[in-house]
Amino acid sequence: MSAGKYIREIWKGMTSLLKGMKRTGYYFTHHKEIITQQYPDNRNDLKLPERFKGEVVMPHNEKNEHRCTGCQACELACPNGSIKVIFKNELTPEGKKKKAIDKLVYHLELCTMCNLCVEACPSDAIKMAQTFEHSVFDRNKLTKILNKPESKIMDGVE
């Protein structure tokens, strides 16, 4: 090893160590950067990250309508069978038969929050909610039906 390279290496090492110390020194003096949330204390004004995934929900509008066409894309996309779509046949006003969902069964106890169902959905009928306090005493309560009773498909969603 030449003398020049030796000195250059020492210089490089020292500057990179100082760069690291500058970063931690910045964090040490800037307490507003702290990301720890004191959860049970700040339960009312909890700020979750935008992409936090708690459970799958199906949004309904004020007329109790959802956007699910029952295409089964979510059921096929789910890697561990958390979603099951149960159909019924509906008659349209013109007298035609039309496929519609009876129940969209969602097993929260199996779900790994991988988001694949939401990505697979062609009509944006389901999305990830940010609720995370899911603990219950009975396992059956984790099997949820996502569409509300008496709900219908929104007009214009095919």
Place this chain on the structure above:
Amino acid sequence: MWSFSDIANNIHNWLGNQFNPTWTMIFEMVIAGVCVIGLFAMLGLVLVIMERKVSAWMQIRLGPNRVGPKGMFQSLADTVKLMVKEGMTPWGADKTLFNLAPFIAMIVAMLLLAPLAFASNFQLWDINIGVLYVSAVSSLSVISILMAGWASNNKYSLLGAMRSGAQIVSYELSAGLSILAIIVLTGDLRFSSIIASQADGWWIFKGHIPVLIAFVTFIIAVTAETNRAPFDMAEAESELTAGFHTEYSGMKFALFFLAEYVNVFIVCAIGATLFFGGPMPLHIGSWEGFNHAMDYIPSSVWFFGKTFFLIFLIMWFRWTFPRLRIDQLLRLEWKYLLPISMINLLLITAMAILKWHF
């Protein structure tokens, strides 16, 4: 003015009036022992909470914040927990050595406190070979680590102890050489005269760049010698569970833990004494008003301020740098630190002979 040396003199005179010299000596030794143990307990509590808070803030966390105001009594609660825990001795361990090792670690730390000056004219023992004594005794700490590792009857403990032996033996060289740099400038091994030589300015300012280099090598070497990250090969949690103290529990573990922090305090105190003038206040050339204002700050505050600044620096290293591999560790010592500090010592010797320093 109120000072530690006055209190010590008053106690000495009062005891001298009451008892004969032998009993005075014995009582003073007992008082000193109690003070040292008290200092150890305080250091353990303060440094543990300091380390946890510093690490938390550097990693954008909050750290302990439940026990007491802002979590300041957390280490007290931990101490109570450790005291009531069972101190296990594993099956197949060498019981004598296993139980002796933590006490050796503590005794070495206690011995090192003797020549330190905590305030001006306030020392337990102003020995004329102070620095030599410190560097000789501090190498004994490796014995307690090797003892603990060997006696535990555990492969991780043994590996940690062996690594620690290699590490401490190598890094003592550059620590010793950087201490020598100051000895060359001072011309005396006695702590009080090293402090007195810095009355007109600390060596880190008076000694130009070579002393700065000596300081950097010193701080790297003592970080390695006290087995702290990034040189914590002896306990490397991710590889060796806890290294040499894997098998220790309860108060015996706490003694090792305490010894680590007390050792950090001691090496930082030595660094503060050698490079930053120990209890000497900051004086700048001919600024009379400024120098006079600085003299009003008590010397103990100066000493502890400098020491805690260096402790903070070592904690800053720990929570910034990743751990080195054993080969990288030894290469850093033998290929970089040792040649640099040797050349540096030569430069400082030339500087001292030619009187280039202020």
